[in-house]
Amino acid sequence: MTDSMQAYLEAKRSVDDRALNRRVLERFATALSDRPEPVRIVELGCGVGTMIARLAEWECLPAQVSYRAVDRDVASIQRARKLVPARLAAAGYTIDSLESGADGTVEGGVPKSTTLVARPDETSDGIGSTRLEITLAVADAFGLEDDADAVVAAALLDILDLEDAIPGIANLLADDGLCYAPITYDGGTTFAPRDRLDERIEAQYHRHMDEVRDNGGSRAGSDLLAVLPRKGWNVLVTGGSDWIVRPSAGEYPDDEAAVVARVLETMADALEEVPSPELGADARRRWFARRWYELEDGELVYVAHNLDVLARVP
Ligand SMILES: C[S@@+](CC[C@H](N)C(=O)[O-])C[C@H]1O[C@@H](n2cnc3c(N)ncnc32)[C@H](O)[C@@H]1O
Structure with a gap:
């Protein structure tokens, strides 16, 4: 993956901030507060560490938390190692230590894991109230062992095979442990202004997710709501978390134009791989050219439909 992946993950933070379903998040925070402390959280596919800092900043965490993010x-x-302490410090935390783990290095001499301890700084007027021990590690989500109170999988389950991922998550959880899976894509990518090819473009994009990409699916959010109960999980709450990126007076907020640009690039690459007789290459190129102009001119609105899900392990 390239640097642009990290830039994209940082840029989508404000889009996720708006989109996250507050009902589901509040239920997650309440359920965490019922667990004995320190509460153990494992985050899979944590990207640049946005969710850790967000949960602390938004005061969703109990007083003592041990957080393993991979x-x-x-x-x-590497980017999370810089961003997480910086954001926690800005939120009023003191970072006591930042140490490499004893589990060695990956290519380039980068440590496999780093642990930091963040505690509320009583002298600042920040909002922090949790003592957090955070381990950031380079690891495959499904090569781990743990006995966690909760697993967080944000914007992840739509790129995995749910039949394997759900038992994999169950294996990481203690009795009655929770899975919080926000921003799980669920079959909707739309743009405004409308174009007569929109539906065909979206259908081909979904076909690529369902038939060409190795794992994941275009209806992962809804699929999750069927797979979890079938595997004995109790779905506690779910709700929509649609992404809406909208310019105002020709300007996109923060770096959100980069999110739309990344989506258009991903869609263009996907559609190259699913030729369709109903959608000629010229028509497809014209559609993308139109969307790029509209993005540059601050006229393009992008909406993606996602679900947030909170469930308890069998
Ligand atoms: C769409 S990004 C979401 C990142 C982050 N959760 C967020 O919402 O900003 C998906 C992330 O999952 C990671 N990922 C995908 N499969 C994984 C696996 N099997 N183990 C660990 N990470 C994985 C990718 O490297 C990527 O950073």
């Missing part, structure tokens, strides 16, 4: 992408974990 991603298989080295560059994302």
Whole structure:
């Protein structure tokens, strides 16, 4: 993966901030507060560590938390090592230590894991109230062992095979442990202004997710709501978390134009791989050219439909 992946993950933070379903998040926070402390959280596919800092900043965590965040992408974990302490410090935390683990290095001499301890700084007027021990590690989500109170999988389950991922998550959880899976894509990518080819483009994009890509699916959010009960999980709450990126007076907020750009690139690459007789290459190129102009001119609105799910392990 390239640097642009990390830039994209940082840029989508404000889009996720707006989108996250507050009902589901509040239920997650309440359920965490019922667990004995320190509460153990494992985050899979943590990217640049946005969710850790968000949960602390938004005061969703109990007083003592041990947080293990993993991603298989080295560059994302490297970026998380900078971003997470910086954001926690800005939120009023003191970072006591930042140490490499004893589990060695990956290519380039990068440590496999780093642990930091963050505690509320009583002298600042920040909002922090949790003592957090955070381990950031380069690892495959399904090569781990743990006995966690909760697993967080944000914007992840739509790129995995749910039949394997759900038992994999169950194996990481203690009795009655929780899975919080926000921003799980669920079959909707739309743009405004409308174009007569929109539906065909979206259908081909979904076909690529369902038939060409190795894992995941275009209806992962809804599929999750069927797979979890079938595997004995109790779905506690679910709700929509649609992404809406909208310019105002020709300008996109923060770095959100980069999110739309990344989506258009991903869609263009996907559609190259699923030729369709109903959608000629010229028509497809014209559709993308139109969307790029509209993005540049600050006129393009992008909406993606996602679900947030909170469930308890069998
Ligand atoms: C769409 S990104 C979401 C990142 C982050 N959760 C967020 O919402 O900002 C998916 C992330 O999952 C990671 N990933 C995918 N499969 C993984 C696996 N099997 N083990 C660990 N990380 C994985 C990718 O490297 C990527 O950083």
